[in-house]
Amino acid sequence: MFSESAxxxxxxxIEDYHIKDDVDQPFENPYPNDDIAHLLYRKNxxxxxxxxxxxxxxxxxxxPEDALVLKRxxxxxxxxxxxxxxxIDSYFLNKYRSVQIKENATINTxxxxWAVDRLSILALKIYHMQEEVDRxxxxxTHRQNCKTKLDVLLQQKIDLSLAIDQLLLDIEAGNKYMKVYKQMKMYNDEELNPVLRGEK
Known part of the structure; x- marks a missing residue:
């Protein structure tokens, strides 16, 4: 299933990053450009x-000066x-572009x-919570508390993975359809952020 491979x-x-464990290390993607794995690896x-x-x-x-640089x-x-x-959504839109959408098909929230985005973050939570369990x-007491949290995260992984795979199956079958809205973030846009365009 898609969620398992993702x-x-x-x-x-995450393992590759922690070999050097340095935010400034160079990035190398081991997957070919035309593979969805390339986007998933880059995303994570x-x-x-x-x-x-x-x-x-x-x-x-x-x-404070270092904090400002880091904030940027x-x-x-x-x-x-x-x-x-x-x-990644463009990949899915292209993959399912020829699906015949059923008359009673519904849209997902x-x-x-964006569900895959949550799975990527969850992988990080699981990795770092496991580190705390193993400290x-x-x-x-600390290790046991972290083990309890890790168990919840692992259950969340099962549930989220199932939901992602079911969503993709529903889209493939025409029971659900994709409607993608761009995020339209305003704070990075010089035309939309009054501070960036110099207004007081």
Whole structure:
């Protein structure tokens, strides 16, 4: 099923990142450009780097100038994330473009790619919660609390994966149809953000 292969790609990406565990490390995509795996790997890499940006910016001793630079990187990362989700949705739109939509077909609350976005973030939560479970310098109470949380995350993975696969099956069968809205983020647009266009 799609969700299983996607999650495996996310796990590989997270493992690859943590070989160096450096937000400034160069990015290399092991999958060919014309493969959906290429987009999924890139998507999770963005999420993984941003996960660590978010850790860094919460350092109470961070220099304000460094924090501002990091905030700009987080903003850029958010835009990249949104762009990748829209690319993934374009893949699904193209894949199912010839499906005959049934007269009583319904629309989903989110597109397939935004559900995949949540699966990518969930892979990161599971990875890092597992790290906490395995921490040798943590108390038994801490590890047990994290194990309880990890169990919830793993159940969430099962449920979300099932929902994604069912959505794709419904789209393929014409029971649901895709209707994609661009995010139209305003804060990065010089024409739409009054601060960027110089208004007081």
């Amino acid at each position: 999650f495996q790609i996310f796990e590989k990406c 890499w963005i999420d993984t780097v941003q996960w660590h940006y978010e850790d860094l910016i919460r350092d109470p001793e961070i220099n 990187k987080i903003d850029a990362s958010n835009q990249d994330r949104t762009d990748l989700v829209e690319y 989110e597109s397939p790619a 040798k310098d943590a108390s038994d």
